[in-house]
Amino acid sequence: MNLAERRTLRLRLRDLAAASSFAAVALSGALPIYVSIVFGAALFLSLAGQRPFERHPAWSVVVLLGLAVLLFGLAFRGQLDLVVAAVAFATLVTGQRMLSEPTPSTDQQVLLASLLLMTGAAALSGEIWYALCLLSFGVFACLSLGMTVVEGPIERDEELPLAPVMRQVSIGVALALVGGVSFFILFPRLSWNLASRRTGPGLLGGTTGMTDRVRLGGGGDIKTSARVVLRAKIEPRPTAEKLEKYWVGRHFDTFDGREWRGTGQPEEPKPRVMLGDPSAAIIQRIELLPAYGSRTLVGLEHPVYFGPAVALTTSGAMPANLIKVGSEEVRIADDGNAYTYTAQSRDDAPMREDDPQVLEALRRLPPKIDPRVSELATRLAGSATDPEQIARRLEQWLRNNLEYTLELPGEVEDPLADFLFVRKAGHCEHFATALAVMLRTRGVPTRVVGGFFGGERVSDRYVVRAGDAHAWVEAYSPARGWVTFDATPDDGRGSRPQVLIAKILDAYERLEELWRSRVVDYSLIDQWTFVRELIRPPANASRQQEDRDERPEPSTRTPTRAILAALAAGIAVWVVWQRLTGASARRHPAADFLTALERRLDQVQVRLREGEDIERLPERLRREHHRLAEPVRRASRRYLEARFGGRPLSKSERQALLDALTAPRNS
Amino acid sequence: MTWRERWRRWLRPPRTLKITRIGRTYLVITLGVGLGALNTGNNLLYLVLGFLLSIIVLSGVLSERVIRDLAVRRLLPDGAFAQEPFALRYEVTRAEGRAFAVKVSEGEGALAGWAWIPTVLAGQPVVARADVVAPRRGPLRLKEVQLSTFFPFGLFEKSRTFELEDLLLVWPRRGFTCTPPQADHGRQAGELGNQRHRDGSGDVQGLRELGELEDARRVHWKKSASVGKLLKVEREREDKKQFTLRIGSEVPGDQLERDCEETAALTNRLLSEGGDVGLEAGGRKIRPGSGPGHEKRILSALAMLGYALPGRER
Numbered sequence: 001m002n003l004a005e006r007r008t009l010r011l012r013l014r015d016l017a018a019a020s021s022f023a024a025v026a027l028s029g030a031l032p033i034y035v036s037i038v039f040g041a042a043l044f045l046s047l048a049g050q051r052p053f054e055r056h057p058a059w060s061v062v063v064l065l066g067l068a069v070l071l072f073g074l075a076f077r078g079q080l081d082l083v084v085a086a087v088a089f090a091t092l093v094t095g096q097r098m099l100s101e102p103t104p105s106t107d108q109q110v111l112l113a114s115l116l117l118m119t120g121a122a123a124l125s126g127e128i129w130y131a132l133c134l135l136s137f138g139v140f141a142c143l144s145l146g147m148t149v150v151e152g153p154i155e156r157d158e159e160l161p162l163a164p165v166m167r168q169v170s171i172g173v174a175l176a177l178v179g180g181v182s183f184f185i186l187f188p189r190l191s192w193n194l195a196s197r198r199t200g201p202g203l204l205g206g207t208t209g210m211t212d213r214v215r216l217g218g219g220g221d222i223k224t225s226a227r228v229v230l231r232a233k234i235e236p237r238p239t240a241e242k243l244e245k246y247w248v249g250r251h252f253d254t255f256d257g258r259e260w261r262g263t264g265q266p267e268e269p270k271p272r273v274m275l276g277d278p279s280a281a282i283i284q285r286i287e288l289l290p291a292y293g294s295r296t297l298v299g300l301e302h303p304v305y306f307g308p309a310v311a312l313t314t315s316g317a318m319p320a321n322l323i324k325v326g327s328e329e330v331r332i333a334d335d336g337n338a339y340t341y342t343a344q345s346r347d348d349a350p351m352r353e354d355d356p357q358v359l360e361a362l363r364r365l366p367p368k369i370d371p372r373v374s375e376l377a378t379r380l381a382g383s384a385t386d387p388e389q390i391a392r393r394l395e396q397w398l399r400n401n402l403e404y405t406l407e408l409p410g411e412v413e414d415p416l417a418d419f420l421f422v423r424k425a426g427h428c429e430h431f432a433t434a435l436a437v438m439l440r441t442r443g444v445p446t447r448v449v450g451g452f453f454g455g456e457r458v459s460d461r462y463v464v465r466a467g468d469a470h471a472w473v474e475a476y477s478p479a480r481g482w483v484t485f486d487a488t489p490d491d492g493r494g495s496r497p498q499v500l501i502a503k504i505l506d507a508y509e510r511l512e513e514l515w516r517s518r519v520v521d522y523s524l525i526d527q528w529t530f531v532r533e534l535i536r537p538p539a540n541a542s543r544q545q546e547d548r549d550e551r552p553e554p555s556t557r558t559p560t561r562a563i564l565a566a567l568a569a570g571i572a573v574w575v576v577w578q579r580l581t582g583a584s585a586r587r588h589p590a591a592d593f594l595t596a597l598e599r600r601l602d603q604v605q606v607r608l609r610e611g612e613d614i615e616r617l618p619e620r621l622r623r624e625h626h627r628l629a630e631p632v633r634r635a636s637r638r639y640l641e642a643r644f645g646g647r648p649l650s651k652s653e654r655q656a657l658l659d660a661l662t663a664p665r666n667s
Numbered sequence: 668m669t670w671r672e673r674w675r676r677w678l679r680p681p682r683t684l685k686i687t688r689i690g691r692t693y694l695v696i697t698l699g700v701g702l703g704a705l706n707t708g709n710n711l712l713y714l715v716l717g718f719l720l721s722i723i724v725l726s727g728v729l730s731e732r733v734i735r736d737l738a739v740r741r742l743l744p745d746g747a748f749a750q751e752p753f754a755l756r757y758e759v760t761r762a763e764g765r766a767f768a769v770k771v772s773e774g775e776g777a778l779a780g781w782a783w784i785p786t787v788l789a790g791q792p793v794v795a796r797a798d799v800v801a802p803r804r805g806p807l808r809l810k811e812v813q814l815s816t817f818f819p820f821g822l823f824e825k826s827r828t829f830e831l832e833d834l835l836l837v838w839p840r841r842g843f844t845c846t847p848p849q850a851d852h853g854r855q856a857g858e859l860g861n862q863r864h865r866d867g868s869g870d871v872q873g874l875r876e877l878g879e880l881e882d883a884r885r886v887h888w889k890k891s892a893s894v895g896k897l898l899k900v901e902r903e904r905e906d907k908k909q910f911t912l913r914i915g916s917e918v919p920g921d922q923l924e925r926d927c928e929e930t931a932a933l934t935n936r937l938l939s940e941g942g943d944v945g946l947e948a949g950g951r952k953i954r955p956g957s958g959p960g961h962e963k964r965i966l967s968a969l970a971m972l973g974y975a976l977p978g979r980e981r
Contacts, residue, residue, distance in 0.1 A: 108689040108821065112696065115719075119700055122711035130711060138718060142820065149768045149821040152783045160785050164765050172725050172819050179721030184714050190705055522710050577728075644738070644760050644790070 003157040007102065010147040014107050015046050017140035018094050021117035024133035025087055028125030032080070035088045042095030053099040064096050087120035104148045111141045128508075128515040135177070142173045175576070189524040214252055214429055214450060214471065215259040216415035217408070225466035228509040229292040230452065231516075233285040233461050234300075243455035243462050245347075246301040246472065246484060249294075250329035252448045255437060257366035258415065260448050264326015269333040273322045276304035276351060281344035288339045291466060295332040297322070298451060298464075299343030301484060302351050303330075306343050311336030327353070350481035353445075359476060362445035365437065370417035377438035387444040391475045391485045394438050398431055404492030431487040432471040445476040449484075453493045458510065459517045465509070535562045590643035593654050597635055600661045604628060615640060631660035682731070683826045690822035697723070722820060730825040733766045733816045737787065739829050741812060742794070745963060746836040746970065748931075752798045757782055757812065760792040768818040771795060774811030774828050801837040804927055805974050809833045838966035839927035841935055872901040909955040910937050912965075914948035914972065927969045934965050948972050 001009070022039050025031050045052070053060035068089050075085035094113040100106050118137055121130060146169035150160065230247070252260035281304055288298070297306050311320040311334045321333040322341075332339055353359055380397050381390045403425040412418040416437060419430040426434075429448075436446040453470040455462040470493055472486040486493070518526075594614065601607065601617075606628060608617060618633035626632075635657040642649040686694065697719040704712035742756035755778065757771045765788055772781035780799030787793050801807055815826040874887055877897040885899045912933055914926045930946070937944045938957055945955035946965050949972045953965055 112689065112692050115693075115696055119696070119703070119712070119715055122709060122715050123703070123707075126711060134714065134718070142722070145820040146818075149817045149819065150785050152768065152785060154783070164786070165767055168729065168765070168767070169819050172729055176718060176721040176725050179724060180714065180717035180719075183717030183720060184710070187713065187717070189708060189713075519714065520710055643762065644792070 013144035018114045020137035021114035024121035027129045030124045046098040054101045090116040126520040128512045213261040226505045227291040227466045228463045230464040231287045235283045247452040249451035262328040264328040267324045269321035273306045278305040278344045284343045297330045300345040309341035312338040352481040359445040374441040377441045398487035428471045428488045435473045435487040458513045685824040729819045734827045749840045761787045763789045770815040774813045804839040807835045836970045839931045841932040874898045908942040911945040
């Protein structure tokens with residue numbers, strides 16, 4: 001590869017490294033748009049081979065200084081975050097260097113500035129994209145640096161074989177990545193992760209969009225979405241892989257024939273909201289992700305407490321207040337990309353409602369209702385008078401006689417009658433509406449609940465997907481309070497990701513979940529657990545233990561696995577080290593010949609003098625007219641050829657050369 | 668080897684490591700990332716830190732891999748003029764594997780300058796040229812050659828020193844000459860002023876084409892007629908001017924250097940003018956003669972002037 005081609009390749013690699021680091025920053029969503037545009041233009045020009053600052057380096061520095069003053073001025077006036085301002089300035093410096101004279105020194109400056117960008121991006125973002133950007137930056141930057149180093153301080157127009165250099169550097173990068181990951185896992189965390197701004201606005205925006213009303217009609221596209229909207233760490237930790245539980249979002253109390261809505265009034269914002277007795281409650285540490293797209297808090301059925309919430313914004317994490325809206329919902333007062341909070345729930349103690357006016361409002365039917373609905377409810381309820389019994393009968397009939405479908409094209413005037421008597425198929429909102437309205441025709445106070453059903457375990461957390469969005473009914477029983485009824489058939493409760501995009505998203509979300517749990521939220525506790533499980537692996541839990549929700553006791557046996565793992569790791573490190581340093585590189589065959597030659601010379605009383613080597617020995621022997629001068633010269637020459645000249649020595653030849661040293665010569 | 672040299676050699680590490688400019692910046696950034704990670708607990712900063720530290724460790728390992736199996740040989744010129752760049756060649760070989768980005772230079776800063784070798788493949792010796800400058804006249808004992816590499820990322824320069832003893836004669840710099848000395852014999856004839864003249868009165872030496880402004884009386888007409896161009900007869904010269912340049916033995920240091928430089932310049936000038944030049948200096952005599960070999964003899968004698976035989980102190 002000649003000089004021009006090498007230079008082009010080197011600059012392309014350098015620019016790709018810079019682009020990777022810029023992508024890491026840009027995907028955090030924190031970078032001002034004008035900085036992104038400026039860098040994009042610089043990248044385009046650089047890739048096109050145009051470098052306008054090559055001729056005007058001083059002016060470009062002046063412009064850069066002006067921009068620095070502007071950015072940091074904005075930061076000091078509070079209009080721009082200081083970290084963002086610093087990252088923006090590093091972005092501009094990278095662009096300026098890319099458009100300057102392309103010398104090896106400039107390349108190194110571009111890569112160092114890009115490294116600063118990667119560091120800034122680590123402070124601004126926690127998305128999985130960061131991992132990809134870091135990986136590509138590492139690869140491109142190392143290859144570019146490797147090329148710069150081999151080129152030398154002065155570029156020379158001569159052919160250089162680049163393939164071995166690239167191969168060597170690539171192996172180096174791979175090992176560096178392994179080393180980096182090992183360091184990450186093993187280096188003890190001395191502080192908690194407090195300063196990361198790990199939540200950007202997300203690339204796809206919110207999905208569920210839990211609003212204050214539910215309108216019947218249309219399909220159920222959301223059921224096919226695999227995006228994770230919620231993560232929860234539950235204590236005590238359930239053992240089931242699939243969590244068959246209801247996550248309550250909000251209640252709807254009024255139905256006008258087409259849509260449900262809430263009528264509660266918001267209260268004053270406060271840090272905590274108590275809805276019931278939290279003793280012996282299930283504690284959930286919940287994270288609502290950008291895909292959730294709403295500020296309504298969610299908790300396992302029946303939530304009794306919502307604790308301190310934190311809004312995660314692009315400028316950092318900040319405490320958020322909570323607003324209770326009647327008995328319908330609790331929502332976060334402040335805006336953010338994502339939220340974390342604590343919820344407590346008691347599934348054994350349904351909430352009660354003592355206000356008769358409220359209960360009366362929850363019996364109110366829509367002004368225009370098909371009389372067949374009431375007739376059907378009466379017929380199905382039969383002789384039952386207990387609200388729970390009536391609800392159970394209606395629920396069973398709906399689940400057994402109507403079908404679940406997401407294909408609901410077109411608008412109809414009365415969606416409830418259409419669902420019950422024409423299509424006889426619908427999704428969860430139709431089933432919940434039918435059950436609630438029919439119960440109201442029988443005088444049972446009901447309300448529709450919007451939230452999620454399900455959850456699957458990923459490491460030590462449960463994730464809930466947008467497709468798990470669900471609606472069900474709570475009916476009031478004077479004896480037990482609010483009781484949950486779900487008329488939707490079982491196959492319509494969870495998410496239904498069928499299309500390819502949903503599967504890709506599913507894979508992405510799983511990967512992201514792993515990234516978050518294993519990387520972003522990795523802590524000293526995780527390290528401790530890792531080491532403890534390595535040394536004392538937990539015994540396998542029996543089925544009975546799982547059923548009793550008991551944790552298996554740690555094993556007290558000798559930590560054979562840990563010893564073997566440590567041994568294997570040590571051997572692996574030793575082998576890699578030996579291979580890298582060449583310490584175990586096999587001895588050159590010619591070196592063995594030299595040893596044999598020296599031994600033979602010793603036997604025939606020919607000894608090397610101090611400071612004399614095998615190359616100079618024949619010359620001395622010739623001067624001394626030694627009888628072995630010629631065979632020694634031949635052996636010495638052949639050794640040098642084999643050792644350094646790339647001409648290997650065969651066994652027979654070696655033996656012949658050695659034999660010649662014993663036979664008396666007359667020379 | 669003196670005790671001091673042995674002690675110094677024993678104390679010297681087998682490898683030396685220097686941080687390059689980019690390496691310094693890299694280390695500062697690594698330190699900053701490390702402090703940031705420890706202070707904030709940001710796991711992504713830990714990830715970046717791990718990667719940066721791995722790169723540092725890897726730099727050490729790969730650079731060691733590059734310079735461990737190298738062998739070097741120095742290819743010295745006959746001599747070199749002081750304070751003038753000259754080509755010093757090194758032959759670098761590698762028994763197995765490959766080496767990249769190798770810099771070859773003289774150890775202990777004996778000669779300023781270095782040679783660059785982008786790649787060395789196993790069994791294929793590479794000869795690299797270094798343009799070096801010797802600082803002063805005299806025998807220069809070259810003790811060691813330093814092989815360095817910046818591979819793989821240019822953050823550090825790892826060096827390995829090979830003990831390789833050689834003696835380089837550094838001739839005096841050819842300084843300014845004011846007045847040519849008196850010739851030993853005052854004869855002057857023919858085209859003495861012409862640098863290329865060979866028109867003495869001795870035996871015929873050869874024929875060559877007549878040059879511009881040369882004496883047409885020397886043309887060999889018969890041969891010229893047969894080949895169709897003017898050929899001139901060259902005869903051995905017996906009419907050269909002979910000069911013997913002298914340097915006093917009691918000259919103080921600086922003056923001696925200046926005298927040597929002037930003598931070297933005069934030698935070159937007089938030889939190029941066709942004279943025979945000899946030297947009397949430091950008790951040594953070189954009879955007048957000419958030719959490049961003779962000039963080197965004089966220069967070597969000048970180089971050794973004031974110095975003991977190789978291996979002894981001045």
